Amino acid sequence: MSIRTERVARLMQREIADLLVTEFAEHLNHLVTVTGARVTRDLSIVYVYVSVLGDNEPQRQAAFRRLVEFGPRIRQALAKRVRHQVRAIPDVRFFLDDTLERAARIDDLLDRIHAERSRRDDS
Numbered sequence: 001m002s003i004r005t006e007r008v009a010r011l012m013q014r015e016i017a018d019l020l021v022t023e024f025a026e027h028l029n030h031l032v033t034v035t036g037a038r039v040t041r042d043l044s045i046v047y048v049y050v051s052v053l054g055d056n057e058p059q060r061q062a063a064f065r066r067l068v069e070f071g072p073r074i075r076q077a078l079a080k081r082v083r084h085q086v087r088a089i090p091d092v093r094f095f096l097d098d099t100l101e102r103a104a105r106i107d108d109l110l111d112r113i114h115a116e117r118s119r120r121d122d123s
Contacts (some may be wrong), residue, residue, distance in 0.1 A: 005039045008086060012046045013037035015081050016074065016092070023077055024070055030054050030063035035097045039090060046090040049097040064096050 017034035036049040050067065054060040071092050079089040 002041070005041060005043065008043055008090075009037045009039040009046065011082060011085060012039065012048070012078070012090065012092075015078055016046075016048055019074055019077050019081070020067075024067075024074065027070060028063055028066055030059065032063065032067060035099065043086065043088065044090055045093060047093050047095060049095050051097045051100055060096075064094070068094050 013034050013036065016037070020028070020032050020034065031053040033051045033053070034048060035051050038047045038049075039045070040047075050064070052060040052063045052067075054063060071094065075089060075092045078092065082089065
């Protein structure tokens with residue numbers, strides 16, 4: 001990535017995260033964290049990676065779908081905030097980042113392996 005695309009990606013990540021907390025939190029009903037953003041070379045699309053915290057997978061999926069539905073409204077609010085910093089407001093596309101869930105699953109597997117080895121060593 002070029003310096004310009006990195007700067008725009010960081011700007012978009014910061015502003016979208018702030019928008020989700022200040023203007024859209026009551027609509028989403030779940031904690032949504034922006035974990036990253038990537039902008040295309042031509043700055044026309046921003047890919048926003050989000051993590052949704054919820055009690056179970058169907059609730060997280062529902063909250064993510066709701067976030068995607070709010071995409072055009074989020075883009076409009078974003079345009080008001082960054083119109084003096086970028087020429088054209090990129091199209092916002094959300095992706096569910098399940099890194100935290102995968103990390104928890106790996107931790108659980110490692111704990112099981114450790115417990116299994118401890119049982120074998122004690123026997």
